[in-house]
Amino acid sequence: MSKYAVFAATTDGPVRIERITAEPAPQSMICLGRTSEVLSISGGYDDFVRPGSGVILREFGPDEEDAFRLDISGPISSGRSWQLAVFAAHALRAAENAELAPVEQADRVLWLTGTVDYDLNVGPVDHVPQKIEASRTLFAAWAERDIPVIAACAGAEDAEALRRAGLPGQVEVVALTTTTDLLARLPLGPTDLRKAKETKTVTRSRRPFPWGFVLGSLVVAGALAFLWHKPSIETDPGLPDTTPAAAIQLTSPRGENPTYHFGEKLDLKLTLGRDAWVNCFYHQADGSTLRILPNSRFPEAHLTGGRSYDLPGGNLFPFELEVAAPAGEEKITCYAADRKIDSDLSDGLDNQLQGLAGTQIHAATLSLSVRP
Incomplete structure (x- = not known):
């Protein structure tokens, strides 16, 4: 050897x-x-x-x-x-x-x-x-x-x-x-x-209970815990077919500019008007950025329109996000495009969109506060 x-x-x-x-x-x-x-x-x-x-x-x-x-x-x-x-x-x-x-x-x-x-x-x-x-x-x-x-x-x-x-x-x-x-x-x-x-033999162990993975403080503005849970995707029959291509919404049941406290889990909903390639980024209080979509479990984030998706949740991001220190202001931004743009967006910064002329892109941002 x-x-x-x-x-x-x-x-x-x-x-x-x-x-x-x-x-x-x-x-x-x-x-x-x-x-x-x-x-x-x-x-x-x-x-x-x-x-x-x-x-x-x-x-x-x-x-x-x-x-x-x-x-x-x-x-x-x-x-x-x-x-x-x-x-x-x-x-x-x-x-x-x-x-x-x-x-x-x-x-x-x-x-x-x-x-x-x-x-x-x-x-x-x-x-x-x-x-x-x-x-x-x-x-x-x-x-x-x-x-x-x-x-x-x-x-x-x-x-x-x-x-x-x-x-x-x-x-x-x-x-x-x-x-x-x-x-x-x-x-x-x-x-x-x-x-x-x-x-090489590839095996995936079966786990009879939820499992967790904690990323360090730089990735999560404090640590994030990722826990497996069951898929949950629902169709929203109220969405009109005439919604502009790739229109996108990102909402929280806590309303606009929600506040989350240490130990609580993020619960968001991503809604698409039409089929689109989706990229989502979590910009944390410490200045670091986590790409939520696509990811290793869902590497091809081409989503069907006329639906609402739990985020995190389902096959998109099959982990939970647990909020932890430090406190601060954070945001999650999702982009929906009419073509695959994964390689053009390394961290979800708006200035990276300037080189995508001719691509239909819609963005949705949800700002949130993290408190002890």
Whole structure:
């Protein structure tokens, strides 16, 4: 069994991917150092994982669950240059003859920077010289341990920057065009990955009682508890067929601008006039955002019009949202569109809609207060 320490190069120094675990969570997340702190790039990671927008489940799934928790050794706050390292880590996880390991146990170190698109092309990123400088101490430490290192990036220009950096002799520089170029350098080829996928048995345990999952404070403006419950979708016969395409309403039985107290559960209703692709985001008091729709349990959020949907509830978001500290003002915004726009909305910010000219989009927002 070959063991690899995988690092995503950043301008603050290399960040190691510590482990990947399958989780019964509504979306995939990146956590800091095995704590409950969920990093702001988690939405991008979830998009990178999910079928349709991303490549991870397509290439290496299915898994025991449809979402992952990825733990890293240090913060990564923005950008997409982590994608190459994350792809490599998932490839190692899927392989039968390789695994992630700390440096002390590793046979080889992977130092990686680059984006990965839907066709598995590796794209160039900015600040490669700065990332090299921020990594010099670790390159020297790996050399002292006599650990072979593969330093891989996109294109000849960035690879030449690595070759000219005067790195220790055990560092092999690799210029990548696709992810296949990287995997070919490792003792696990496409055949190994296909075999790993074909022989993996996927099972879902039956639970005789409701189950819970708590996201950390960054994701939930305080923690949110997600509990499984039965589907509940009702048809509203009062909706006229002449409602504008994709018109949408978001309401609470507590009226406009409802107040929820710690320990209470959100209970909302989403109503559509006509069939539409729906995206919903929960903007929390701490500034973080949780994508409610689509999610790992309902990855294709194309909903039938003329209906009201419980949110959370049913197959849409089969979990409960329990309000917890900190207190503050929050909002949930849902967008209904005449085409799929999941990849265009990473966090539900209105400024992202400006690039969707020609798409029919309707939005509904419900503001709420969270109190002790």
